[in-house]
Each structure stands twice: as structure tokens, then as C-alpha cells.
């Protein structure tokens with residue numbers, strides 16, 4: 001049996017006529033830069049995330065870059081973030097001339113550890129206040145501990161840029177004025193940065209991204225940043241770039257957005273099924289550590305996107321051998337991410353490599369992402385778990 005890590009064909013087959021219609025509409029309009037398709041999607045995404053504004057950007061990476069540039073973060077500044085994420089989180093910090101300051105992650109969620117965020121901020125207060133932003137990443141589709149992170153950020157007056165690239169629609173309990181409400185990724189910090197890379201839960205037919213915010217002034221600055229800092233046209237009080245979302249992508253994404261919650265639900269259903277299958281196979285607590293849905297048991301979680309499972313990531317011994325075995329048996333899987341950011345060669349000599357983040361490094365050494373996309377059928381899930389059981393049985 002073949003179980004690909006991700007197969008976009010069934011989703012395309014279901015939506016093909018609508019997608020072709022949307023693309024044709026843009027082509028026939030001859031309006032190829034921004035325009036009503038982009039504005040329409042911006043409004044819908046802002047509404048979906050619970051923010052005042054959405055700004056279409058060329059990618060998730062450019063959303064992060066535009067956020068940092070709009071905050072005028074650069075040389076001499078530090079940005080507090082996690083070492084266990086996709087490269088773009090750090091790459092954009094370096095590209096504006098700032099330096100990442102890493103703290104370790106929590107073992108349960110793989111997300112930045114708020115206790116260590118608190119420590120880093122306290123230390124920074126005595127070291128000249130160089131931290132100019134915090135970028136928590138909602139890894140694999142589950143929100144970081146935003147209650148604590150935004151409380152700390154407010155205390156220190158530091159903006160929070162949510163890297164929500166993997167987490168559109170993901171919700172977490174959030175305390176406001178003494179009451180607990182559920183809030184969506186991208187609505188709790190100053191802004192949220194989203195990616196429409198084809199493998200994300202809401203993926204385009206190419207690159208695309210979005211920045212959400214409820215801060216009107218910041219929205220205006222980002223709007224100018226994505227268009228070379230021009231305001232009005234040909235007058236540049238600041239330097240921006242060409243970070244605009246393509247209207248063809250916006251038109252396709254508008255079609256797909258209608259189905260997003262049903263896809264989240266299907267991914268969650270697959271995750272529950274995996275949990276049962278792994279337990280029944282006697283693998284849990286033995287060889288396989290399942291991903292923890294940290295908000296699943298908070299009351300009301302059932303009606304909420306407490307996890308959108310952009311990835312279903314298990315921790316296993318002999319990970320590389322298991323990965324090879326699965327691939328040989330037709331099961332697609334991937335390592336997100338094999339090398340922590342503080343160990344990346346592009347950082348150059350010493351400084352970072354000497355640091356150690358044991359939880360992140362342990363995750364990098366033992367994590368494996370399994371197929372979780374919505375259209376998987378039960379036999380495929382059964383086959384994945386059965387193949388993993390075979391591997392460990394033979395040892």
C-alpha cells in the first residue's frame with residue numbers, strides 16, 4: 001500500500017471547476033496586481049481570525065519580514081524566538097540585520113517555553129533592553145502559550161509577532177478581563193503571519209501569505225511596506241519591498257477557505273484515529289510518544305480548533321531507521337526539523353553553536369511527521385501504524 005505524506009490531488013479533484021473558474025476570472029479581469037480578489041480575501045481572513053485587518057503578502061516569509069521591517073527592527077536589536085521551527089522564522093530576523101535570541105521549547109507542545117521567555121526578558125532588562133520583539137511559533141498547528149507570552153510582552157512593552165504559518169484557525173484559551181475566551185492564531189499578538197504554501201492547511205497554487213492585525217496604524221505601515229514603502233505612490237518615507245499577494249492566489253484561496261474548517265476537522269479525526277491505533281498496538285509509552293494536544297481537555301475544546309494538525313509528529317527511538325523502513329514500505333514521512341536553528345551553519349562561528357537547548361535538540365533527534373492530510377482513508381492509517389509496529393517488533 002502507498003500512503004503519501006501529503007497528496008493534494010483529491011482536494012484538487014473536488015474543487016477543480018471552482019478553482020479554474022476563479023483563475024479564469026482573474027485572467028479575464030486583466031487586473032493582475034492587488035485589486036478586489038486580494039481585498040476580498042483579506043476581509044475574509046481577518047474575519048476568520050478575529051482581527052480588524054488582513055494584508056495579503058507574497059509568502060509567510062515575507063509576512064514575517066514585512067512585520068519586522070514595519071517595526072523598524074534592525075542592527076543591534078534582538079528578537080526572542082524558538083530554535084525549533086522552520087528556517088524562515090530566523091532567516092527574516094537575520095535579513096533585517098537583527099540577531100535571534102533563543103530560548104528552549106516545552107516538551108509537551110514543542111512551542112516556546114513561557115518560563116524561559118520570562119527569564120530572558122528579565123535578564124534583558126538589566127542588559128540594555130535589546131529585545132525588540134518576540135516571535136512565538138504555533139508549531140504543527142497548535143498555539144503557543146499566548147496567555148502568558150502576551151502578558152509578559154505587555155509588561156515589558158515588547159510587540160509579539162505570531163508566526164502562525166502552520167496554524168490558521170488554530171484556537172487556544174485566552175484570558176481577557178478575567179474571563180476565558182477562545183482566540184484564534186494571529187489575533188493575540190500585535191500581528192499574525194500566515195503562509196499559504198501549498199502544504200499548509202490552507203494552501204494556494206503557489207506562494208502566498210497574509211498578515212493579520214487589529215492595530216490600525218500598524219496595518220497602514222505594513223500596507224506601505226509591502227509596496228516599497230510608497231505613500232503616496234512614488235513618495236517613499238521608508239524602505240519596503242514588493243511583498244504583494246498575487247490576485248490569482250487570492251481567488252483560489254477564497255474558494256478553499258470555505259472548506260478549511262471541514263479539513264481541520266478531518267485532520268483532527270485522523271489524529272484521534274492514530275491515537276487509538278497506536279494505543280491498541282501497544283506502542284504508546286513503549287516506543288512511540290504521541291503528540292500532545294495541550295488544549296484538548298479545556299472545557300468546550302470539542303467545538304474548537306484546539307489543534308489543526310498541519311503535522312502529526314511522533315517522537316520515536318531509532319528515528320532514522322524507522323523513517324527508512326517506512327519509506328521502503330510505501331509510507332511517506334518527514335523530519336521537521338532535523339537541525340535546530342542555533343546550530344545552522346549560516347550563523348557562522350561559535351557564538352550560537354555553543355548554546356544548547358536540550359528539549360529542542362531532543363525533538364530534532366527523534367521527531368517524525370506521519371501522513372495526516374484530510375482525505376486519508378482508514379486502511380491507510382491502519383497500514384501506517386501496522387508498519388511501525390512491525391518495525392519495532394523486529395527489534
Ligand SMILES: *Cc1c(COP(=O)(O)O)cnc(C)c1O
Nearest residue numbers: 059060061086088165166195197
Ligand atoms: C511555512 C512556514 C513559514 C514560511 O512560509 P512561506 O510561505 O513558505 O514563506 C514560516 N514559518 C513557519 C513556522 C512555517 O512553517
